[in-house]
Amino acid sequence: MELKPILKKQGKKILLIVLDGLGDLPFPETGKTPLEAASTPNLDRLVKNSATGVHIPVDYGITPGSGPGHLGIFGYSPIKHQIGRGILEALGVGLEVKNTDLVVRGNFATAKYEGETPIILDRRAGRIPTEENKRLIAKLSEAIKEIDGVQIILKSGMEHRFAAIFRFPEPLSPSAEKINDTDPQATGVPPLEPRGETVEAERAAQVVKKFLQKAAEVLKSEEKANYILLRGFSVKPELTPFSEKYGLKPGCVAVYPMYKGLARLVGMEILEVKGSSIEDELLALKNSWEDFDFFFFHIKKTDSYGEDGAFENKVRIIETFDTLLPEFLSLSGCIICITGDHSTPCVMKSHSWHPVPTLIYSPYVLGGLSDRFTERECLKGELGIFPAVKLMPLLLAHAERLKKFGA
C-alpha cells in the first residue's frame, strides 16, 4: 500500500546491510550452507533479539539479476520497474544516467566488407583485452563527440564490452528506448539497422545510425575491433525518489559501481569510500552517520565467492563480517536489518531464486525463534517467508516512522 499518507517526519535511523548473494545451499560434503558453516558468535547473539525470516526477491522461482534484487529490497516492485540492460551496463562502468539519456550496451566486433556491406565475423572481436578496449574507446570518444546536438558518452567495460550514452538536449519519454538491437546474434550476416517503434524512438534511431557509421569509419583500420554492435537500448526508469517515497534521507556505502549506480537511480547519495574492504566501508559509514537517516551498506564479496563456487571464501567473508558486527551495533539510534539481495549458492555458481535470510534488530520484536542467522533457522522466525518489497515498510515501522492507518 501507499505509505506516503502515513509517513512520520521523524524516527530512528535505518541501517540496511546487504551481503550480496548471501543465501546459499548446503555444500555436499558437509550438508552445511556457508552461514551454517561459519563461526558467527556475534550474529548468534544478535539473532536471538531480532525478528527473523526469509524474503523472496522477485517471485517464487525467479532468479533476480542485481537490478531487480536491489529494487525489491528498496521497496520498488522489480516486476513493475524493469531496468534496461543498457542502464545496468552504464551503472556498472560508473556512468551517471540522466533522464535525457538513451543508454546502450556495446560490443566491439570484427567485420569484413562485401562491397559497402559489413558482415560480422566475430561478435566479440576475439574478446580483446580491456586495455585494447580502452585505447579504442579513447579513439572513438576523440573522434565522435556529438551528433545532431546529441552528446555521445562512451566508457569501457571489461574485454570487448562498453557502455554508450546518447545524451539528448531534452528529457526522453519511456518509449524512446523502443529500438531494436543491432547485434544480429549470428556471424556471417550483416548487423541489423537500428529502427525505432515510435516517432521519438525513430528520431533517436537515426542518431544511433549516424553514430554507427562514424564509428565504423574511425575503426576501419583496426585489425580485430573494426565494428561495433549495440544491445539493450534503455532510458532511465521512472522511480519515485527514496526521499519522497519514504521521507528518508538515504546514503549508500558501496564499492562497486553498479551498486552505487542502482542506489543513485532511487535517489540515494553516494558516500565516498576510501579503499574497498568492509573496514573501509565501515569507516565511511561512521564518518557520515549524522548526515543521513537511512543507510544502504553493500558487501559484494559474498556474491563473488558464490559465483566462483568458493565455499571456504564465502564462509570466511561471513566470519569477517561477524567480527565487525559489534562496530555496527555500536552506532546509536538506529534499527538494523541484515539480509542479501538474492541467493548465490556456491554449488550453483550463479544467482538463484532461493529466499534470502533476513534479520531485523529492533526493540519491537518477539525474538527467540531462530538460534542462528542461517537459511534454515530464519525460516522459523516471526517474519516468515515474505516478499522483498515488504521489507521497507517493516523497517519503517520498526524505526517508528509510520503513523497508524485509519482511525
Add this chain to the structure above:
Amino acid sequence: MELKPILKKQGKKILLIVLDGLGDLPFPETGKTPLEAASTPNLDRLVKNSATGVHIPVDYGITPGSGPGHLGIFGYSPIKHQIGRGILEALGVGLEVKNTDLVVRGNFATAKYEGETPIILDRRAGRIPTEENKRLIAKLSEAIKEIDGVQIILKSGMEHRFAAIFRFPEPLSPSAEKINDTDPQATGVPPLEPRGETVEAERAAQVVKKFLQKAAEVLKSEEKANYILLRGFSVKPELTPFSEKYGLKPGCVAVYPMYKGLARLVGMEILEVKGSSIEDELLALKNSWEDFDFFFFHIKKTDSYGEDGAFENKVRIIETFDTLLPEFLSLSGCIICITGDHSTPCVMKSHSWHPVPTLIYSPYVLGGLSDRFTERECLKGELGIFPAVKLMPLLLAHAERLKKFGA
C-alpha cells in the same frame, strides 16, 4: 476471490471471538508476552486440536486503527474500504450512520473576534469537561435542528470532542465528503471556510457553513467553548452487507459503541448486552444462539490494558477469558475462531503492526503444531502468516459453507 458463486445455503455456525489488541511483545523483565505469561489451561487444551497461525491485519509494517483492523477480519479489504474519521467518531459515540449522512468530527474551541473575524485561541477550548460538553451540545441541538431541509444531529464525545451528522433528504455519493477541514491546525489564525471539491460537496459545504455561523451565534456568550471546528468529513462507506457477501445472518456481541457501529456498517445485527463484562456478553450470546449463524464477539479490555501498558491486567483479562472458554465450547453446532483485530503491545502502549495470534477450532484441522495459544507458538501453526482478509474464507470453509470451486 469472489465467494458468492460458491456459497452454500447451510452449514455450521461461526463464532468469531475478537480479543481487541490481543497480540503483544515480550515484557522486558520476563521475556514473555501476556499470552505467554497467562495461565490458560483451557486454551492450552483447545489449541492442540485447532489450526493456528498469525494474521497480518492490513499489510506488512502497517499499524491499523480499529476500523481497518475489524474490516480486515470481517473480510473487507481495509485498503480498498477506508472509513472516514467522521464516521468512526460518530460510531464511537453511538450514532447510527445512514447513506444520506455527511458525518464529521467536531471540537469545541475558543475564539476571539477581530471585528467580524473569529481568531482561534485554543483548538480544544481548554479541554472542557465532558459534562460541560453535554450542556453545550444540548443547547446547540435545541437551537439548530435543521438547515435548508438538512437535519442536524449532534452528540457529545469526551472532553471537547463531538460528532455531527448532516442528514440530507437523499442518499449522498462518495464524493460528497470532499470538503476541507475547518480546523486550521494552528492558533492565532481564523478557521478555514468549508469548501467542496465537487458540485455535490460544495452544496453540502454551504449547509455546513450556515451551521457554523448559527453555532457561533448560539455559543457567543460562552466563556471557553464559543466556537466549533470540524474535521474529517465522511460519508458512509459502501460495503456489501455481510449477509449478501457470505450468506450468513450475522449478530454482534459488543459493549463499546465503536465496535457495534463497525458491525452495523457491514450489516450485522446488534445484540443487547445487559452490563459490560465478558460474562454479560456471554449471556447475550447464549440468549440469541438460535437466531444467527455468525457471531462477532468482541472483548475490549485486552486492547485497553495494552494501551495503558498494564501488562498484569492484560494477563488477567486473558485468564478471565480462559476461565470462561468452556462455556463458549459448550455452544453447539459451531466452529470457533479466537483472534484479535491487531496487536497492542504493552511495551509500546499503542496499536502496532505485529501479526495477531489466531486459532480455528473445527474438526477439520491438522492440529498438534502449537503447544500454546501464544504469538510464538501460533507461528508454528498450519495457517502460517496470512492476510486478515483471508480469515473469513477459512472460517466459511471450516463451517462447511463453501462449495467446491470448479469441476
